[in-house]
Amino acid sequence: MGRDKTISERLWAAAIWTAVIFFIVNFMAMAATVVINSFGTRWFGAWLPAGYTTRWYASAWDEFQLGDVLITTFEVVGAVVLLSGLFGVPAAYALARRNFxxxxLVILLFLLPLMIPPITFGIPLATVLYQLGAGGTLSGVIIANLVPTVPFVILVMIPFIEQIDPRIEAAARVFGAGTGRLFLHVLVPLLAPGILAALLLVLVRTIAMFELTFFTAGPDSQTLVVALYYAVYAAGVRAGQSIDAMAVIYMITTLLWLLIALRFVDPTQIVTRAKQEAAR
Amino acid sequence: MTETTAPLPHTSEERTPWRVRLALRDIDGVTLLVLPAVLFVIGLFVYPFLYGFVLSFKPRAGDWLANYRKFFSDPFLYDTIYATMRLALPATIINVLISIPVALRVRKMHRRRLLTTILVIPITLGTVLIAEGLLNYLGPQGWLNRSLMLFGVISSPLRLAHNYTGVMLSLILSGFPFTFLLTLSYITGIDASLEQAAATLGATARARFRYILLPLLAQGLAINFCLSFVQTFSVFPSAVLLGAPAGDTRVISIAAYQAAYEQYDASMAAAIAMIMGFVQLAVVLLVLAGRNLFYRGAAGGGKG
Structure with missing residues (x-):
């Protein structure tokens, strides 16, 4: 440990940092290409576009009906966030406090939808939803998106609940609070930071959830990411700059919520569900 | 509460009310709160999976195994397993291997949060956006080819998009941050005092890694490999947008999608989804069987 001394150790460290910087530079450059192209008049055979304009945003807004798509996206995301909280938090409470x-087995049941990729279970799920008549509708999209988010909320919330002193709940019970009042007046205020973190993570994940929405959405229940996919898929029909304008709108929507979420959660939590490091 | 389930004064079984007996096993009103979520996951995850499994044995034509026979006799279909493996295995191995030295470095870094924040952006943006971005960036007139030509590395533009290379690069761009953040969380979970003890006893960095970190990390790396592999094995948007979806990046999820949404053969689509799940399961089981060759035990050094 401590500082690197030998030359080979320094070279090794330099090589690693070079790799990390190379990765980040390429990613930034890729994102910058999208942004620059969306403002460019014509960009071919040069480092930068010939001129700059904002007209692609107006045309993208009309061509892809972005107003409707954004409304659908927020309806889906709002419903998913609310419902996964309503299903997930009480279940997490039961799992944190009882050892039945x-x-x-129940925890394994909640782990499976998070570990199995959505492509694998999305097709059978969409088949069932179409049989029930929910396929291609807004509610079908919401139901499909809830499948990974309910378990996600549960697994994020369990450690949060476990760190609350059970004597606080015992005291509330002694004073005659039922489970409902206990939740409303004691647990929800205490758990507010945890619930906020879990739901913000759900929000960010749902905006970017492509597969499940793609399999279940109809023409008027597409979210932004699915609309973007169709636009890129049919590239050539529309101007590339227009597609990139839509991509920029998608990037802004996602990153805005990511920034808000990162005020409350550690970035690693987007990947790992429970905090592995000891809490301070 | 678990802490308060002290044994009641012993009475005979029949006279204890059933509510009390259930409560002694930690089943009461609070436990029931788990039910809505359990029913939801059973109804919308377990049931569709079982439904798909049964449906895959009810083909539109032919006997019960017709779908599977068709899949394994038509090279256009069974080659998708190979095409997917050819992308998923190298991408996962590259991501896991690079993530180890980087995470070991980053662990000692002071402003770790800045780096993890930057790396979480590709994950958040998702594969569709990365595919669209790379289409421009990797194209013959894109910045990457231009830079390589400027520095004289190549004389004519490389073909990086609409083929295997493009999908591979997108899998690394979107997959590496995921793999790295998982590795980082496993490495920071290892008690630093174990390594300090070894350093005090004169072990070199290489020896500390070989004999202390790697055995403790093996378990986490195996799980990391599995999670990353199943993600890359189900690659879909980038294989369509950035690859050659009719050629060498015709991955298994494209075959499943086409069966479901182009041929409207739900039974065949279910069969392909089951095959996809089965291949993923087989690789995961192989990796998890292999991990037992390494040390298993606490990595926390007594903290549990």
Missing amino acids: PGKQ
Whole structure:
């Protein structure tokens, strides 16, 4: 540990940092290409476009009906956030406080939708939803998106609840609070930071959730990411700059919420569900 | 509460009310709160999976195995497994291997949060946006080819998009941050005092890695490999947008999608989804069987 001493150690460190910087530079350059192209008049065979304009944003807004798409996106995301909180938080409370037989099995049941990729379970799920008549509708999209988010909320919330002193709940019970009042007046205020973090993570993940929405959405229930996919898929029909303008709108929507979320959560939580590091 | 389930004064089984007996096993009103979520996951995850499994044995024509026979006799279909493996395995191995030295470095860094924030952006933006961005960036007139030509590395533009290379690069761009953040969380979970003890005893950095970190990390790396592999194995948007979806990046998810949404054969689509799940499961089981060759035990050094 400590500082690197030998030359080979320094070279090794330099090589690693070079790799990291190379990765970040390429990613930034890729994102910059999208942004610059969306403002460019004509960009071919040069480092930068010939001129700059904002007209692609107006044309993208009309061509792709972005107003409707954004409304659908926020409806889906809002419903998913609300419902996954309503399903997830009480279940997490039960799992954090009780040690009933079969608990391990229940936790495994909640782990599976997070570990199995959406492409694998999305097609059978969409088949069932279409049979029920929910396929291609807004509610179908919301239901499909809830499948990974409900377990996600549960697994994020369990450690949060476990760190609350059970004596606080015992005291509330002694004073005659039922489970409902206990939740409303004691637990929700105490858990507010945890619930906020979990729901913001759900929000960011749902905006970017492509597969499940793609399989279940109809023409008027597409979210932004699915609309972007169709636009890129049919590239050539529309101007590339127009597609990139839409991509920029998507980037802004996603990154705005990411920035808000990062005020409350550690970035690694977007990947790992529970905090592995000891809390301070 | 678990802490308060002290044994009641012993009475005979029949006289204890059933509510109390259930409560002693930690089943009461609070436990029931888990039910809505359990029913939801059973109804919308377990049931569709079982439904798809049964449906895959009810083909539109032919006997119960017709879908699977068709898949494994038509090279246009069974080659998709190979095409997917050819992308998923190298991408996962590259991502996991690079993530280890980088995470070991970053662990000692002071402003770790800045780097993890930057790396979480590609994950958040998702594969569709990365595919669109790379189409421009990797194109013959894109910045990457221009830079390489400017520095004289190549004389004519490389073909990087609409083929295997493009999909591979997108899998690394979107997959590496995910793999790295998982590795980082496993490495920071290892108690630093174990390594300090070894350093005090004169172990070199290489020896500390070989004999202390790697055995402790093996478990986490195996899980990391599995999670990253199943993600890359189900690559879809970038294989369509950035690859050659009719050629060498015709991955298995494209075959499943076409069966479901172009041929409207739900039974065949379910069969392909089951095959996809089965291949993922087989690789995961192989990796998890291999991990037992390494040390298993606490990495926390007594903290549990």
